[in-house]
Amino acid sequence: MVAYAQRPEWSSSPRFAIAMIAAVVSLSNLWRLPFLLSEHGSGAFLLVYVGALLSMGLPLFSGQLLMARGTRADVPGVIASWTxxxxxxxxxxxxGYVAVFGAALLLAAYSVVACWSLAYSLRxxxxxxxxxSVExxxxxxxAFARDSERGFGWLxxxxxxxxxxxxxxxxxxxxPVMRTLAFFMLMALTALMVSALLDPRAGAAFQNVFAPNFEALSWRGVFEALYQAFFTLSLxxxxxxxxxxxLPVGAPVVRLSLLVLIIDLMVSLACAFMLSVFVSGSPAVLDVGVQSLFEAMPVALADSWQAPIMFVLIALVSLSTAIGLFEPVVQLVQQRSGYTRLRSTLxxxxxxxxxxxxxLLSFGILQPLTLLGYNLFGWLMLATAQLIxxxxxxxxxxxxxxxxxRKRLVDAWQHSGEYGRATGFAVWHGLLRYPTRIVLVFVLAYAMGGLRLIEMVWQPTT
Structure with a gap:
């Protein structure tokens, strides 16, 4: 096994934060959250979403960093060192093995979407x-999704x-690659945001995104907010x-976690506002499927200078997310086999x-091969997003x-500098024991169709 001491550390905590932000900002920030806001009460949905980020996302994110920092181990190795x-x-x-297996399956499915992103950025x-037209x-x-030969080149x-x-x-x-991707993502997002703010439709779009409509917030909307808060941070x-x-042993995990959470939220809200401006007044409509990005945006941004920037942004986000998902897999192969980094990566x-x-072929020549109505791509997404x-x-x-x-957690917590006080630890540990765990039970139940089952069984009588 490769000695952990031979593995490097991040050159600084800010650079870790930049890479982590680039990894967790995914296409769901660009497409899924804007759609959910429009469907479930805008500002009302946003309040539940932010509450879920603070009560579930922040404790779990910082807890994973607390366990992992300084170990220089793969995911199962980190858990083994604590258990x-x-x-x-x-x-x-x-x-830990299941988590890495889920990352591998998700990356395999995500590679198909990334192929679409790269191709559309060039186009x-x-x-x-x-x-x-939308049609x-x-x-x-x-036609492109079914063109397996062309898709293979992009893959x-x-x-x-x-x-x-x-x-x-x-x-x-x-x-360095994640820093570069983050820089160009910021430049593209800034250009699109400035154009959206200067657009005459900006005022109406701001109302559509942020004005609370509690009547439109159903139980499904609440569960979707919890679900989105979990997946937006790749938890x-x-x-x-x-x-x-x-990370080095003394890295301030709570401060870094809060920074990642805040920037991820800001990017999500910027994308929601921006898309609301661009889609407003056009026949294009975003829906729950990721393919809506590739069907709606060409119509909403037809013959505009924003179109190429938008699709370049989508491609950059796809690459940065994929690099993040690839890292746990490479770590596992390298440390469990003893191979070099190069060989393990290959x-x-x-x-x-x-x-x-x-x-990819499940949209082409393997399209007839389905199980319960899902092709291989669909099953990969279901297995990772709704179970693993x-x-x-x-x-x-x-x-x-x-x-x-508890004593070992307290000792690790005290390496976090200003967050080493007993009160801070008690709040963090209390959140993990109760609200975070309860929210995650709801997320798992909802992902596996619990709400649909209740709706099917409990039909109101007339």
Whole structure:
């Protein structure tokens, strides 16, 4: 096994924060949260969402960093270092393997969306996107998604980029590339935001996004807010643990977690406002499927200078999220096999590329192969988003809140500088034991269809 001491650390805590933000800002910030705000009461939904981020997202995110920092281990190794003397330690260690397995499956599915993003960024810059009508944009997207030969080229490019980044290690690959991606994402988002603020539709869009409408906030909206708060921070994929393992022992985990949470929220709200401006007055409508980005945006931004910038932003976000998801997989292969970083990255990249190719072909020649109405891409998304992710997050919460020795957590907490006071620890640990765990139970139940089952069984009588 590779010695942990040979592995590098982040060059500074701010650079870790930049890389972590780039990893957790995903396409759901660009598409899913804006759609949820418009569907579930705008500002009313936002209040529940922010409350979930503070009561569930912040404690769990900072807790994962607290466990991981200074270990220089993969996800199962981090959990093993904390559970050697705990009851059922093997069960907890296996939860780390499940988290990495979920990250691998999610990356395989995400690679398909990333292929679409890369292709559309080039088409946006070249001005070849058909935005004449919703029907034309939809037909263009369907034709591209089913073109397996062309998609295969984009898949190779995508995995080539993330493999080349990861193979160079933390200091020479992941850290500088994530900083560069974050910079260009900021530039693109700033340009789009300025144009949205100067647009005559900005006032109406601001009302649509932020004005609270509690009558439109149903129980489904509340559960969607909890679900979105969990996934926007990548809490169940092992990414936080993998990146956090490179932090020095004394890194201020709560301050860093709060910084990541605030910027992630700001990006999400900026995207919601921006899309509300661009979509307003056009026939394009965002819906719950990620494909709506590729069908609605060409119409909403037809013949405008914002279109290429928007699709370049989507491509940058896809790459940064993928690099984050790839890291726990590479860590696991390297430390469990003893291979070099380069060899481990190549093996992980080839394996995931093959799985991603199968998911890509599920829209083409493998399209007839379905199970219960879902193709391979659909099953990969279901397995990660509705089972593995929420379950892993809940297990980590129970581990930190109920299983690990309180004294050891206090000792680790005291390395966080100004957050070492007893009151701060009591609040953090109390949140993990009660509201965070309860919220995660709701997230898991909702992801697995609990609310739909209740609605189906409990029908109002007339």
């Amino acid at each position: 050697r003397n705990a009851p059922h330690s093997r069960v907890w260690i296996w939860s 946006g810059v070249a001005g070849t996107l058909d935005g004449s 034309a944009a939809s037909a263009q997207f369907v 190779l490019l995508f995995f080539g980029l993330i493999t080349a980044t990861s193979a160079r290690g933390l200091r020479r690959g992941v850290e 169940g994929s092992g990414v936080v643990v993998a990146f956090g393992s490179y 093996y992980a990249g080839v394996g995931l590329a093959l799985l991603g190719l199968a998911a 992710g929420p379950l892993t997050g809940l297990l980590l919460c129970v581990l930190m809140g109920r299983v690990l020795a």
